Amino acid sequence: MSIQFKASLEFAKSLDQNDSIAHMRNEFHIPKDKNGNDWIYMCGNSLGLQPKSTKTYINQELEDWANFGVEGHFEAKNPWMPYHEFLTESMAKIVGAKPIEVVTMNTLTTNLHLLMVSFYQPTKTKFKIVIESDAFPSDKYAVESQLRFHGFDPKEGLIEWKPRDGEELLRMEDLENILEVQGDEVALLLIGGVNYYTGQYLDIKKIAELGHAKNCMVGIDLAHGAGNISPELHNSGVDFAAWCTYKYLNSGPGSLAGLFVHEKHAHNKSLNKFSGWWSHNKSTRFNMRQELDVIPGAEGYQLSNPPILSMAAIKASLDMFSKVGMTALREKSQLLTGYFEYLIHQIDTDRIRIITPKNPKERGCQLSIQVKNADKNLHKQLTENNIITDWREPDVIRCAPVPMYNSFEDVFRMVEKLKTLL
Numbered sequence: 001m002s003i004q005f006k007a008s009l010e011f012a013k014s015l016d017q018n019d020s021i022a023h024m025r026n027e028f029h030i031p032k033d034k035n036g037n038d039w040i041y042m043c044g045n046s047l048g049l050q051p052k053s054t055k056t057y058i059n060q061e062l063e064d065w066a067n068f069g070v071e072g073h074f075e076a077k078n079p080w081m082p083y084h085e086f087l088t089e090s091m092a093k094i095v096g097a098k099p100i101e102v103v104t105m106n107t108l109t110t111n112l113h114l115l116m117v118s119f120y121q122p123t124k125t126k127f128k129i130v131i132e133s134d135a136f137p138s139d140k141y142a143v144e145s146q147l148r149f150h151g152f153d154p155k156e157g158l159i160e161w162k163p164r165d166g167e168e169l170l171r172m173e174d175l176e177n178i179l180e181v182q183g184d185e186v187a188l189l190l191i192g193g194v195n196y197y198t199g200q201y202l203d204i205k206k207i208a209e210l211g212h213a214k215n216c217m218v219g220i221d222l223a224h225g226a227g228n229i230s231p232e233l234h235n236s237g238v239d240f241a242a243w244c245t246y247k248y249l250n251s252g253p254g255s256l257a258g259l260f261v262h263e264k265h266a267h268n269k270s271l272n273k274f275s276g277w278w279s280h281n282k283s284t285r286f287n288m289r290q291e292l293d294v295i296p297g298a299e300g301y302q303l304s305n306p307p308i309l310s311m312a313a314i315k316a317s318l319d320m321f322s323k324v325g326m327t328a329l330r331e332k333s334q335l336l337t338g339y340f341e342y343l344i345h346q347i348d349t350d351r352i353r354i355i356t357p358k359n360p361k362e363r364g365c366q367l368s369i370q371v372k373n374a375d376k377n378l379h380k381q382l383t384e385n386n387i388i389t390d391w392r393e394p395d396v397i398r399c400a401p402v403p404m405y406n407s408f409e410d411v412f413r414m415v416e417k418l419k420t421l422l
């Protein structure tokens with residue numbers, strides 16, 4: 001970093017003044033304390049804040065529903081029939097994909113299952129699944145249940161890619177080694193692109209190359225990646241990916257998820273797929289009595305007509321991402337998290353350690369701070385001071401300064417408070 005950081009409020013404010021996207025903060029509802037002061041919200045990796053425009057976007061659909069009833073499918077300002085198409089281009093840009101590769105539908109874990117219907121097709125000898133040892137529980141439960149569904153025992157079929165003893169981060173050599181030894185028995189790699197616990201951003205292109213060299217399918221969970229890092233999904237060559245939109249994509253609690261299927265599979269009719277009427281050719285869908293004619297690409301994975309109110313919230317957020325662009329966001333993010341890291345290192349204590357990678361290319365905005373001899377009490381005290389972070393047992397505080405709405409002043413004030421609490 002070419003900037004010489006200083007640990008002062010004045011310096012933090014000067015960084016905010018030079019931040020070309022600082023104005024985006026005003027486009028969000030920032031929760032406030034009793035005295036009207038903004039909370040320091042560092043939990044965008046769990047639930048992103050609400051854009052002020054979300055209400056307008058949702059109200060538009062409520063009004064059109066009130067005014068048009070069923071005719072809203074065609075007469076609404078944003079007709080509901082093709083509504084998901086309004087999201088595709090900006091969503092594809094965020095993850096570095098082509099429009100034919102992306103659709104917004106269902107929820108994350110549901111999408112992982114639907115994708116495994118296509119991309120986990122085990123045989124008696126090639127059936128194992130590799131995940132990270134610290135995978136998000138939902139992903140682990142999903143692959144275990146897929147193994148059982150196909151008649152395999154997860155104890156035998158699940159391979160965990162683990163950090164070495166005394167380390168927290170994953171090493172690519174260790175995945176290489178797993179595949180060297182057991183690759184012929186592995187059918188699928190399902191890996192979190194950015195680990196939710198450590199914040200480690202893995203080289204997904206490398207993972208795809210390693211997996212494909214052993215004829216394995218490769219899927220990436222981008223729950224902590226979408227809107228945070230720029231994953232270049234198409235160029236990475238991974239077969240599939242899925243992500244939620246309520247974390248960095250600020251689209252509201254439980255909102256719909258994204259799904260990516262690489263273009264190389266777009267026209268492959270031999271892939272297993274679960275289907276519904278929304279998988280069917282759009283021009284003949286309403287003839288109703290035809291044989292299924294699946295839409296090529298990601299859209300063919302849709303089953304049902306989607307919840308428009310949730311999609312309206314996604315549209316509000318994606319329109320902001322289109323306006324700002326991932327390049328500007330990522331640039332600010334590296335500076336913001338770099339400053340956060342610098343300030344933490346200024347705290348004079350041996351009780352804390354950052355377990356997230358030091359290299360900005362190997363992380364997104366999140367820093368995971370390990371606190372010696374801490375219990376959840378520290379997290380509670382932070383919360384009582386209106387500093388919203390996320391606690392993970394046994395001793396890690398996860399903090400996500402989000403470039404879309406967090407300021408340099410936020411990270412400065414957060415670290416000042418952490419210092420006094422320690």
Ligand SMILES: *Cc1c(COP(=O)(O)O)cnc(C)c1O
Nearest residue numbers: 107108109136138196221223244
């Ligand atoms: C947040 C998150 C989930 C949550 O799954 P839902 O189906 O949206 O409830 C799953 N996997 C990972 C890696 C996550 O970070």
